[in-house]
Amino acid sequence: MKNQLVVVTGGSGFIASHIIIQLLQQGYRVRTTVRSSKKIDLVKKLLTQGGITDFSNLSFAKADLTSDKNWENVMKGATYAIHPASPTPTLNFKNEDEMIKPAVNGVLRVLRSARDQGVKRVVLTSAYGAIFAGHKNRTTPYTEEDWSNLEAKNIHPYQKSKTLSEHAAWNFIKTEGNGLELSVVNPVGVMGPVLASDYSHSNIQIQQLLEGKIKAVPNVDSGYVDVRDVASLHLLAMTSSKANGERFLATTGETLSMLDVANILREAFPKYASVLPTKVMPNFLIKLASLFDPQLKMVASLLGVYAETSNKKAVNVLDWHPRSAKDAIIATAQSMIDLGIVN
Template sequence: MSKVVVTGGSGFVGGHCIAQLIAAGHDVRTTVRDMSRAEEVRRAAGSNGEDSSRVDIVTADLLNDAGWAEAAEGADYILHVASPFPSDAPANADELIIPARDGALRVLRAARDAGVKRVVMTSSFAAVGYGIPQREQPFDERDWTDPSEPSVQAYMQSKFYAERAAWDFIDREGGELELSVINPTGIFGPVLGSDVSTSVGLIQGLLAGAMPKVPRISFGAVDVRDVADLHIRAMTAPAARGERFIAVAGKALWLIEAAHILREELGVSAAKVPLEEMPDAEVRRLAERAPALEAMVPQLGILREATAGKAERLLGWQPRPARDAIIATARSLMNMEPTPAA
């Protein structure tokens, strides 16, 4: 088995990657910014009953060079999952763009210098399908977000610039290092630790009845376990070299559809979930004093379809249905029943 480094081991996707790698018999090293989270990382890694004591945990931060050479030493592969994601919109887009871009380059340089075979980088559909006019044709891996469009927010810009910088690095100075990129849509599924995706936060908000009505927004959905599986498939498959792969399970969902799924599946436990859509004008009015709603305004009424046909065709990837991912998220958050990591 191989030695695999997972950056951002305390994160939602990182935790599931580690759990699946251990289950497959790989030696795993992971990076955290703060070693105080080491025990949390081990608990998540052992969530499927595997021995997480053998996970090597080291300190490295995307914001500086220290620790990355040591993290990459002796590794066959790196899954670069770590990326900044703020709870609030930054005052300046560079607050997100620079750490994401420079952090990716730090990981790639360390990987190249250590003789790593391949880096699999977690990008996002945010780097694929925004700033582009709405269309019926699904987005695929040939598409790129236009960061110059005013509707493209800082997070989307950061994903675009970080991924572009990674591909440019490989072309210009990557040497023998190979790169594959995963572009997930909204990531749902069972929570292993305290770090969750913004998508999971949507389900939390619905269950808590945080809003009396649901904004008219849509999203592609994919289960975090399938995102981790796609990373691991891309890690070794010859066909994945130099390729990007969209991770999405079927058609996009409107948020109101997710609300109905929760009500139908969970019954009284989802009694606070709203089943009415909020008029766009009301969302815009409330957004003036609610940052979370403000971020939704440019996306109101827009449906973006994407296809995972490339991952299915080249890597044999078969994701769970989006409905199952939504339900798994809710059950995990409510602690109704344990869900295995793989």
């Protein structure tokens, strides 16, 4: 059944570009959306870096998640749609609706047009942020059964936007999906090979660590997963009959502190050892700094937060086997060094 058409939204995105690479390698036809035709060359550059040499099965469509324009044509003739694109989070927002509304409306736009054009299944890229936020005194690993508690205090609008847009997706399927199938993938921190200097915000910490910009790390734990494994999980969620109506946590099941990450880099890249941090910054200093620097607000909201996760569902239901967090982190750094992003 290969040669089926799969729509992938936001082809220049970090996860999206790796999904497109795997779809093309497996013989699917891919139509990807770009906000402007200027992005087409970037997408081709990313895919070429990822090993694609033949673009005959790839086409482009101009569409924006903030407008209804052209989505009908985007979905025409597609068997599946994968939706990793999300309106770029504004860090300097005046109110949280600036982050939440575009995310929710974008998801509904994609689902509506997929339903109307007879797409069989949509795979939505949600996030770990829709699972873990707002839970106090947690002692057992997070699973797909968990949802972020939006009633809790100090939830970052990014986590809210991911939670509310995923809720909106499931609600749409239930009330007006007309048989459209949905699967959801919820990745933890996504690492792995960057394909150009235009890459995901979760990789920036690796660049900053290698460049010696972080003198002491915050007390933040996180799960990490390789982008190639996130992409393969999307493909499994797209085709497996067992994945319909299910969400899957994309995690290796390991939890690392920021200091662990620095130590992995120190061991793998001795050349950078002298600039990598060895100390943890006191929580109160980060909280204080976050009052003046909006980029630290998200970090401040994660200080000391429990972050254990389980990948048993993806492993058992979809036979998914991710590489280790250490390998994913090393692959991120190696790609940045190879591309000259880090000197």
